[in-house]
Amino acid sequence: MSILTTQQLTRRFGPFTAVDQLALSVEAGEIFGLLGPNGAGKSTTIKVLTTLLTPTSGRATIGGYDVQRQPTMVQRLIGYVPQALSADSTLSGFENMLLLSKFYDLPRAQRRTRVEEILCYVGLESVSDRLVRTYSGGMIRRLEIAQALLHQPRVLFLDEPTVGLDPVARKAMWELILQLRQERGATIFLTTHFMDEADVLCDRIAIMHQGRVVAQNTPQGLKAGINRPNATLDDVFIHYTGNDLREGISGSETQGGNYRDTSATRRTAQRLG
Amino acid sequence: MTPQLRDAPRNDWAEQQGSVTPLPGVSFNPFSLAGTFIYKTLVATELEIRKLRHDPSQLLTRAVQPALWLLVFGQVFGRLRAIPTGDLSYLEFMTAGILAQSILFMSIFTGLSVIWERDLGILHKLMVSPTPRSALILGKGIAAGIRSLSQAVVVYGLAMVLGVGLSWDPLHLLGVMLAVMVGAGVFSALSLIVACGVRTHERFMGVGQLLTMPLFFASNAIYPIELMPDWLRVLASLNPLTYLVDALRGLMLSVDGSVYPFWLNLSILAIATAVLSAIGGRLYPRLVR
DSSP states (O other): OEEEEEEEEEEEEETEEEEEEEEEEEEEEEEEEOOOOOOOHHHHHHHHHHTTSSSEEEEEEEEETTTTTTTHHHHHHHEEEOOOOOOOOTTTTTHHHHHHHTTOOHHHHHHHHHHHHHHTTTOOGGGGSSSSGGGHHHHHHHHHHHHHHOOOOOOOEEEEETTTOOOOHHHHHHOOOHHHHHHHHHEEEEEOOOOHHHHHHHHHEEEEEEEEEEEEEEEEHHHTTTTTTTHHHHHHHHHHHHHOOHHHHHHHHTTHHHHHHHHHHHHHHHOOO | OOOTTTTOOSSSSOOOOOSSOOOOOOOOOOOOOOHHHHHHHHHHHHHHHHHHHHHHHHHHHHHHHHHHHIIIIHHHHHHHHOOOTSSSSSHHHHHHHHHHHHHHHHHHHHHHHHHHHHHTHHHHHHHHHHHOHHHHHHHHHHHHHHHHHHHHHHHHHHHHHHTBBBBBHHHHHHHHHHHHHHHHHHHHHHHHHHHHHHHHHHHHHHHHHHOOOOOOOHHSSOOOOSOHHHHHHHHHHHHHHHHHHHHHHHHHHHSOOOSSSSSHHHHHHHHHHHHHHHHHHHHHGGGGO
């Protein structure tokens, strides 16, 4: 059964169409990857699905609730880890968790145990009293996942979860994501620019280009679908989005959104490195 | 062995049809709507106060400016006797104005912190939680009010040293605290609206400067409105800072130096806070676009 669906989902910014007639369907318990070049509309899609942006037309539902008309219900069903580092570096890990648990209306009696339990789950219990400023990049990412798990979300949105992480921290993040799915049956919706990551993690992948989904299948299906021996996901990506430089330029008409995305990625990478 | 989450739901989605019932342990609106709003506002305040507790240094650096105004500007202009201030000495007259200025400066940079939080993704995370956006704004306003109270302590201390006749009537002190809080609410909501409009640090810095100085000079903070040309009087009467200064001037000193009644000043400030917070709540989503 689909836990997340979109129908003709469209978001425009002035004359620019960032997301164009998007039709997605994500099954409960799967890891779904959204790939695409910068400016393809991935971030806009995530923002609409997480209630940060309203759609211009079309609709999206999560767990049967409409993201536009029932945002509060949707907000209680989803967890979100933004691409930028969203843990507050001037607070301790524990405080970050405690405050968010209050924003999510966790009952007072359960807050502390729940926070400690999840910190333990992601392996941060021993550093929970330290300011987040002193954490490594991988630790911050794990804290953010922990924050997103506080209210037991049904769908977890991870926007480029491993950008800027070193290889060891990246592998650890992959293990955490797979463990979440296996132990909690969580549905995970992620975006990434790393094809190896998508290949390892995702049950199904949608490739977006200029606001539209140009291909949607399992990683194996995508690779088999382009008629090339020993195709990798990189080949698939280039096949569908074009490796032509002009394409890259035309894909960047995002009212500076592309510039902002890129600078945000760099900033995240800088803070982690 | 990795610890497991006790209450983890496991693949139970498929069994559910249509809508979702709340999970045990996750309560839905434990209070009424208004109660939820107040609770979330206080959580947003707590967030700011905890940050301040980890690094209170900004309270000290912000205290320098009112000190300069009172110790240098106030002393010199007091000696000139150029500005007619009725029963009050010039220093007494400007004490309330300088406190109001500190509140303005303390609060106007709320917008900058929100842009910063947007860049970090903190704002996205809070806005995806089931929290009314105006509660996030009001929480920031209250936090700015608490920071401003620290400035009130500094201004009272300096005024005492300089021999300004202060009123220590507990009711007056309570009224001052109230005015400080509401005044901070007005200007932090205003600065959030500006932040939603300009959306980047660089532009905010420019507009912030552009906003604070005219607000300060087109008010009764350091000279009476009667001295102003007509056009400036009109601006001053539309400026919330004027009412904040007047409220403070009526309560801080041993002689009542106010023009309007306290309840009127406070009502104007409270209405301005409510209206600006509501507008800010509507504009807030623009920041995360």
